[in-house]
Amino acid sequence: MTKTIRIFDTTLRDGEQSPGCSMNLEEKLQVAAQLETLGVDIIEAGFAIASPGDFEAVSEVARQCKTATVASLARAAAADIDRAWEAVQHAVAPRIHTFIATSPLHMRVKLNKSPDEVLEAIDRTVRHARNICPDVEWSAEDATRTEPDFLARAIETAIAAGARTINLPDTVGYATPQTYGAMFRDMIERVPNADLAVFSTHCHNDLGLAVANTLAAIMNGAGQVESTINGIGERAGNAAIEEIAMALKVRQDVMPYATNVVSTEITRASRLISGITGFQVQPNKAIVGANAFAHESGIHQDGMIKDSSTYEIMTPESVGLTHSSLVMGKHSGRAAFRQKLEELGYALGDNAFQDAFGRFKALADAKKAVYDEDIVALVDDEVLRGHDSIQVKEVEVYCGSNGPQRAILTLEVDGEEKTVTARGNGPVDALFNAIRMIVPHDSSVLERYEVHAVTGGTDAQAEVSVLLSENGRTTRGRGAHQDTMVASVRAYVNALNKMMVKRGRAPVDAQAG
Numbered sequence: 001m002t003k004t005i006r007i008f009d010t011t012l013r014d015g016e017q018s019p020g021c022s023m024n025l026e027e028k029l030q031v032a033a034q035l036e037t038l039g040v041d042i043i044e045a046g047f048a049i050a051s052p053g054d055f056e057a058v059s060e061v062a063r064q065c066k067t068a069t070v071a072s073l074a075r076a077a078a079a080d081i082d083r084a085w086e087a088v089q090h091a092v093a094p095r096i097h098t099f100i101a102t103s104p105l106h107m108r109v110k111l112n113k114s115p116d117e118v119l120e121a122i123d124r125t126v127r128h129a130r131n132i133c134p135d136v137e138w139s140a141e142d143a144t145r146t147e148p149d150f151l152a153r154a155i156e157t158a159i160a161a162g163a164r165t166i167n168l169p170d171t172v173g174y175a176t177p178q179t180y181g182a183m184f185r186d187m188i189e190r191v192p193n194a195d196l197a198v199f200s201t202h203c204h205n206d207l208g209l210a211v212a213n214t215l216a217a218i219m220n221g222a223g224q225v226e227s228t229i230n231g232i233g234e235r236a237g238n239a240a241i242e243e244i245a246m247a248l249k250v251r252q253d254v255m256p257y258a259t260n261v262v263s264t265e266i267t268r269a270s271r272l273i274s275g276i277t278g279f280q281v282q283p284n285k286a287i288v289g290a291n292a293f294a295h296e297s298g299i300h301q302d303g304m305i306k307d308s309s310t311y312e313i314m315t316p317e318s319v320g321l322t323h324s325s326l327v328m329g330k331h332s333g334r335a336a337f338r339q340k341l342e343e344l345g346y347a348l349g350d351n352a353f354q355d356a357f358g359r360f361k362a363l364a365d366a367k368k369a370v371y372d373e374d375i376v377a378l379v380d381d382e383v384l385r386g387h388d389s390i391q392v393k394e395v396e397v398y399c400g401s402n403g404p405q406r407a408i409l410t411l412e413v414d415g416e417e418k419t420v421t422a423r424g425n426g427p428v429d430a431l432f433n434a435i436r437m438i439v440p441h442d443s444s445v446l447e448r449y450e451v452h453a454v455t456g457g458t459d460a461q462a463e464v465s466v467l468l469s470e471n472g473r474t475t476r477g478r479g480a481h482q483d484t485m486v487a488s489v490r491a492y493v494n495a496l497n498k499m500m501v502k503r504g505r506a507p508v509d510a511q512a513g
């Protein structure tokens, strides 16, 4: 039968110890509710003696939780343990989690206690906790830097005093998968009565090994893992629940362990935590990063369109996302661009498609992210200008506070290129004067000129709209480009082309500049 690993969530305790991650009562209750929906088995709601606020939060989480065990942390001190009990006693399943450091360094420098005094404290405080609470967890802080013989004696003492969960934290993130796994195997094999307790992992990520170490411990006998949503926690954080749960789910073939995590709730939990704490998840973070199911390169996008398992080892739906995203960028190819156009409602012929793809690549080279709105603007622009008799070839402007502003413009008029230099009150005026020099149209008036950014950011495409009127007829032109001046010329020339069509004649009066 598959062994089920208990998930002990410490987002509200160790997670909250991240500088800047403090949560208020209402936020903690929201998180606790989502953790229960996510299916974690134990919620460490705080450190009851730490402050009146922490005490209230642990008490309220204990009152609110319907199924999960609720734990409070407590030092090896009667006052801490009593306060923890006062808070968790309201829970359906209360737990006291008491700890003391066992490494030579911590015992000597921090606690100023001898090893024997620490063993005595473990015995006394675990017994005290067991007298008031049936479920007691004991942790050997800094277990991974503890001398193994002493660690075995400490664990034996805690089990004899009544602890039924033994947690061996890698408090400073020092372990490697090999050493952490071996420590579990060693302790489980050598400690008398080890089978009375569930052994637990608690890994910090100082070397980026927290999840790997956790999995190594599971494979060597651990039955509980302590972890946090998004991996928040002291310093570099704790092992991330979502990564552990999905690793066990996806790699059943080599790790035949189950959890009660409802994986489709992972994204919701992750977003809740980042929203409340303000700690953004890095885009490339496994499982919950914005790019975890996003594909930008053409070859990958082509594979994804053919069969998503080519580049995804789990479905986005399995972690609560609705779908993968094909991110359009400079690495995208024709297959993804064609699919994106279809999604946006365009059915372009071959030539128009090739032209639009060329412009898309040029835009993607110039811009960090290409959004749907950019593609709509770009394709509309392309379609609009397909059969224009006046085409924009080159645009150059000189602007700034030390005028005069001038523009050098090259247009192709009925297949012939013409270049002029013009001045104006500002670069746009100079450009429009240049257009008038190449294609005189004195009877028309510029009624309106509008610019707006298609998306956010300083590299956004500008979309320009121009309204020309001639003898009571108005013509609107549009142009889009990441350079506002180029977009302006495109818009004006577009309006002019349409006006030519309305007039029913080509720009025969065009002059060479």
Ligand SMILES: CC(=O)SCCNC(=O)CCNC(=O)[C@H](O)C(C)(C)COP(=O)(O)OP(=O)(O)OC[C@H]1O[C@@H](n2cnc3c(N)ncnc32)[C@H](O)[C@@H]1OP(=O)(O)O
Binding pocket: 014, 017, 047, 049, 050, 051, 074, 075, 076, 077, 099, 100, 101, 110, 111, 112, 141, 171, 234
């Ligand atoms: C690895 C971990 O994550 S451990 C948990 C860390 N989390 C926190 O510390 C957050 C909450 N902490 C707090 O609010 C405070 O530190 C309190 C309320 C617990 C204690 O505050 P203070 O009484 O002011 O003590 P202070 O924080 O300055 O020092 C900690 C004391 O606890 C002692 N101590 C540390 N761990 C333990 C332990 N497991 N058992 C008994 N005593 C301990 C230290 O030796 C020190 O004692 P000393 O003052 O006699 O030298």
Ligand SMILES: CC(C)C(=O)C(=O)O
Binding pocket: 014, 073, 099, 139, 140, 141, 142, 167, 169, 170, 171, 172, 202, 204
């Ligand atoms: C208190 C213990 C469990 C801890 O957080 C650690 O050692 O990292």
Ligand SMILES: [Mg+2]
Binding pocket: 014, 169, 171, 202, 204, 234
């Ligand atoms: Mg910790």
